[in-house]
Amino acid sequence: MPKRQVAILAAFVAPAFLLFAVFVVFPLLDGVRYSFYNWNGTGPLSNFIGLGNYAFTLFDPSFAPEFWRAVGHNLYFFAISMVLTLVFGIGLAYMMMIVNERASQRYSIIMMLPFTLPPVAIAYIWTIYLEPNSGVLYSVLHALHLDALALPFLGSTTLALPTIAVITAWVGMGFPVLVFLASLTEVPQDTMDAAALDGAGRFRILWSVLIPAIRPTILLITTMNFIGAFGTFDLIYIMQGSQAGPSGSTDVLGTLFYRTGFGGFGTTAQSMGLATALAVVGFVIVVGVSAVFLRLQKRFAD
Secondary structure (H helix, E strand, O other), rough: OOEEEEHHHHHHHHHHHHHHHHHHHHHHHHHHHHEHHHHHOOOOOOOOOOOOOOOOOHOOOHHHHHHHHHHHHHHHHHHHHHHHHHHHHHHHHHHHHHHHHHHHHHHHHHHHHHHHHOOOHHHHHHHHHOOOOHHHHHHHHHHHHHHHOOOOOOOOOOOOHHHHHHHHHHHHHHHHHHHHHHHHHHHHHHHHHHHHHHOOHOOOOOOOHHHHHHHHHHHHHHHHHHHHHOOOOHHHHHHHHHOOOOOOOOHHHHHHHHHHOOOOOHHHHOHHHHHHHHHHHHHHHHHHHHHHHHHHHHHHHH
């Protein structure tokens, strides 16, 4: 490229690169530095302990079980949200593809509405809906004589985490639906017509023709869901508190990091240095698994 064009490109890229470096790269590297200290978050860094925080996070019997439980909850959260995203996301996208364009646009707007609501409003609304004695869901189930299903969804150690995962999937469903819709519409019409001539119905066309054709998109959404699942914090914190109740059944890396860094877990595990080490380990997990998904996506795309 001519030097003039290189200079122009550099001028356009430089502001974005500077912002990325200041607000992403520098905090990340500084966080790694903090993780090597037994630091309480105030004052200058002192008491260098090397990999001590990482060893404490992964192996100490007083803390490691909480860490691995939180990782398991993040993976469980990801599995539930991913199943819902694939089933309903692809299904809704396919239905929008086969209806007329005006109806598809209206449905797209409706599905994106929850995504625009603040987490506090979403948590408050769903807490009212799921209130076990007088909530909206309880009233509907009581009217249908289904009182056996009127369970304390947010107060049960087995139902609280999947309930919040379902709410999270509902909030973010609009984006994967639009991505799936864009990918489905790129499949050649001749391919679907040929399958229809061979006697395939709409479900068979979706399962045997369209889904294999959009596997790179599915892996892209899977990667984004995995990153989102390991970054989940707001709804759990708002609805279940920093202790991630009941009895820690909704505890994820985000809430464990919050308690470790800002208090609430106990004096033996309250340190900003330890919290940053916990965050770095979570970051490594996310980057490693995401790299695998992206590699698979590239293979299917080729």
